[in-house]
Structure formats: C-alpha cells, structure tokens
Amino acid sequence: MLTTTRQARILESLRSNGEVTVDGLASLFGVSPSTIRRDLNSLSDEGLLRRVRGGGSVEPDSVPFQxxxxxxxxxxxxxxxxxxxxxxxxxxxxxxxxxxxxxxxxxxxxxxxxxxxxxxxxxxxxxxxxxxxxxxxxxxxxxxxxxxxxxxxxxxxxxxxxxxxxxxxxxxxxxxxxxxxxxxxxxxxxxxxxxxxxxxxxxxxxxxxxxxxxxxxxxxxxxxxxxxxxxxxxxxxxxxxxxxxxxxx
Missing domain, CATH: 3.40.50.10470 (Translation initiation factor eif-2b; domain 2)
Structure with missing residues (x-):
C-alpha cells in the first residue's frame, strides 16, 4: 500500500473514531509500529492530527480561517x-x-x-x-x-x-x-x-x-x-x- 493511501485511511479512521493507536493501525495495515509512528509524525507535522501520549493521536480542529x-x-x-x-x-x-x-x-x-x-x-x-x-x-x-x-x-x-x-x-x-x-x-x-x-x-x-x-x-x-x-x-x-x-x- 502506498504511504499516501495509508495516511489517508488513517485520517478517515480518525474522523470516524476520534482517536487511533499505533498498535491498532499497525495490525490493520499489516505494517510495523515504527511505520505507523512515521505516518503519525508526518501527519502531525502537516497539522492534520495531534499526537497524544502512548502513540495514539486525535484529529485537531482545523487551523482557524483567520x-x-x-x-x-x-x-x-x-x-x-x-x-x-x-x-x-x-x-x-x-x-x-x-x-x-x-x-x-x-x-x-x-x-x-x-x-x-x-x-x-x-x-x-x-x-x-x-x-x-x-x-x-x-x-x-x-x-x-x-x-x-x-x-x-x-x-x-x-x-x-x-x-x-x-x-x-x-x-x-x-x-x-x-x-x-x-x-x-x-x-x-x-x-x-x-x-x-x-x-x-x-x-x-x-x-x-x-x-x-x-x-x-x-x-x-x-x-x-x-x-x-x-x-x-x-x-x-x-x-x-x-x-x-x-x-x-
């Protein structure tokens, strides 16, 4: 699976569930936890989600219009x-x-x-x-x-x-x-x-x-x-x- 496709599905899961875990995503996509951590860090750097302790993440409010x-x-x-x-x-x-x-x-x-x-x-x-x-x-x-x-x-x-x-x-x-x-x-x-x-x-x-x-x-x-x-x-x-x-x- 392409990285962009996997990251898009991570965001979809966030929007549905409000939060995700590293272990849960690794099992879902059949990849290593380190791969998921890189995905979450990348998405966090782009402002698309907020990292939380324990490797989980939650989607933040969008950057304000102003x-x-x-x-x-x-x-x-x-x-x-x-x-x-x-x-x-x-x-x-x-x-x-x-x-x-x-x-x-x-x-x-x-x-x-x-x-x-x-x-x-x-x-x-x-x-x-x-x-x-x-x-x-x-x-x-x-x-x-x-x-x-x-x-x-x-x-x-x-x-x-x-x-x-x-x-x-x-x-x-x-x-x-x-x-x-x-x-x-x-x-x-x-x-x-x-x-x-x-x-x-x-x-x-x-x-x-x-x-x-x-x-x-x-x-x-x-x-x-x-x-x-x-x-x-x-x-x-x-x-x-x-x-x-x-x-x-």
Missing amino acids: DVENQHRSEKMLVAERAAQLVSPGDVVLIDIGTTTALLARHLRGRQITVVTSSIAVIDELRDDDTIELIVLGGVVRKNYNSMVGALTEQALAQIRATACFLGTSGIRPDGTLTDTTGMEVPVKQAMIASSAKTYVLADESKFPGVGILAVCGPDKIDAVVTNEGADPATLEVLRAHDVEVVAA
Missing part, C-alpha cells in the same frame, strides 16, 4: 485578482470555501453575475452588494473555517447549473491530482465540479504540492489552474499535458 488567511497573502491576492478576470457578465459562478476564494469574491463586487456559495467568508464579502445575485447553499456550519458542509450542501448543488466553479485547494500533487485535508469538504468540491461547465482551481505557489492528503479529482476534471510564477514547473507541465490551462497571476 490564521490561514494571513499565510501567503500577497500571492493569494494576485491569484484572486487574475481569477476574477475569467468571470463575464451574466455568469452563474460557484465559489468554494477558502481564503483565496474569499479574496476572489472581493474582486467580483459590482458585477452583474450570480454567485452561489457555501462559504460564509464569501457571503460576508458580498452580502451588501446590490448588483450581485447571491445564492447561499445550506448545510452544517463548520465554524472554524467559515463554511457550510454536509448532505444538504451537496443536495443543493445537484440542482445548480453553473457557468463555472472556482475551487480552493490544500494542494496539487505532482501528478496533477487536486487534494484537500478535510473529508467533509471533498464531496462538496466534487459536487461543485459536477454542477459546473468549467472548473477553475485557485492555487498559489505554496499549494505545489501543499498539504492535502485526500484526493478530490484528477487533472481530467480541471479546465484551468490560476497560480503565480513560483509554482512547481514540473507539476505545471503535467497539468498542461492533461489539457489544463495554466493561467499566470
């Missing part, structure tokens, strides 16, 4: 500004959760468009804009990251037919796979892709490869990636080989 917002802010602002140029009057736009997508919403103010979102941060940016038609998807509020998730969100997305969706991401792997760190966000992103004629990914240079461990989709589902010049050139070439447009910010 903290993520200040990371690589100048790069995110460039990406958001460039992405806004891809939106035309009359478009129906799905905007994902995330700090870069919230900046995108700021650049869309005053446009004759419809915005559909489950991001509370995007709602805050556009709630007082009389020009934009704002449609809010329902769901369970994930307070720490200013978003709504769950079956209600996914069901609402199934009724939408959007011109384009703009996705945030935790990372893009060297093979072009789009990733996320939170299991409950993955089906929402996948529903956005299914409901949109085009899929744009907003990824500043730090997202190559980023910290995502859960696969959202392959490059075949992506129309374009908006990024800046520090992005990994090898990954960008892989994206282009899959007919993904790379839009420079």
